[in-house]
Amino acid sequence: MTPRKNASAAPEVRARRSAHGEPAPLPAAFYARPAEAVARELLGATIVSEAGGVRVSAEIVETEAYVGPEDEASHAAERFGRTARNDAMFGPAGTAYVYLIYGMHWCLNFVTGDEGFGAAVLVRAARPVDGIEHARARRPGRPDHELMRGPGNLARALGVDAALNRHPLDRPPLWIAPGRPIAEADVAVGPRIGISRAADWPLRFWLRGDPHVSGKS
DNA sequence: GAAACGATTATCT
DNA sequence: GATAATCGTTTCA
Numbered sequence: 001m002t003p004r005k006n007a008s009a010a011p012e013v014r015a016r017r018s019a020h021g022e023p024a025p026l027p028a029a030f031y032a033r034p035a036e037a038v039a040r041e042l043l044g045a046t047i048v049s050e051a052g053g054v055r056v057s058a059e060i061v062e063t064e065a066y067v068g069p070e071d072e073a074s075h076a077a078e079r080f081g082r083t084a085r086n087d088a089m090f091g092p093a094g095t096a097y098v099y100l101i102y103g104m105h106w107c108l109n110f111v112t113g114d115e116g117f118g119a120a121v122l123v124r125a126a127r128p129v130d131g132i133e134h135a136r137a138r139r140p141g142r143p144d145h146e147l148m149r150g151p152g153n154l155a156r157a158l159g160v161d162a163a164l165n166r167h168p169l170d171r172p173p174l175w176i177a178p179g180r181p182i183a184e185a186d187v188a189v190g191p192r193i194g195i196s197r198a199a200d201w202p203l204r205f206w207l208r209g210d211p212h213v214s215g216k217s
Numbered sequence: 218g219a220a221a222c223g224a225t226t227a228t229c230t
Numbered sequence: 231g232a233t234a235a236t237c238g239t240t241t242c243a
Contacts, residue, residue: 102236196223
């Protein structure tokens with residue numbers, strides 16, 4: 001059987017700026033492509049969160065792609081179908097999918113591909129840029145390079161929880177702006193972390209050698 | 218219904 | 231390296 005086609009149109013994404021000098025958010029078209037391409041290109045992009053009324057921004061340094069119904073490690077794998085938990089993953093590209101793992105940690109994902117397809121990018125780690133004092137307050141006792149290291153920690157430091165499930169990622173209180181371009185030589189690719197099925201698929205992307213990346217230090 | 222598990226993290230030995 | 235924390239979802243009877 002032929003797998004359903006994911007969207008593949010490559011949008012022209014330029015870092016336009018608003019009148020206030022801030023980069024315009026990435027448009028929905030950026031996300032309406034295969035999850036692995038979006039995951040790679042999100043490296044170096046900026047997350048801005050105003051959740052909780054305080055502003056925190058960070059540069060994405062680690063992502064994972066969950067590529068569609070054939071991906072057995074995905075919450076949107078074919079054997080699950082569309083359920084109450086994973087429903088947001090089938091929503092429009094460029095919206096958030098936020099879920100609770102191990103009963104205590106929120107994980108932030110960006111929905112990719114065609115609406116109804118079921119793919120997303122998990123944001124695993126970032127480097128705090130602005131509002132780091134607020135991130136420290138949410139992660140007391142942690143050194144700065146661990147504030148957003150790991151998906152649960154990142155969500156905590158940014159104030160992300162279920163209230164942001166399905167939120168469009170081009171507007172407050174949570175949006176993504178283009179960041180610095182990352183050369184291919186600085187990008188590492190390998191298997192995803194913490195999964196048992198499709199454990200060898202190389203769908204994790206990170207900045208080589210960056211101390212804010214999760215995993216072994 | 219009941220039991221097991223999970224896209225994790227912190228802490229203990 | 232091993233394990234507790236903690237709860238919604240999934241799996242099994």
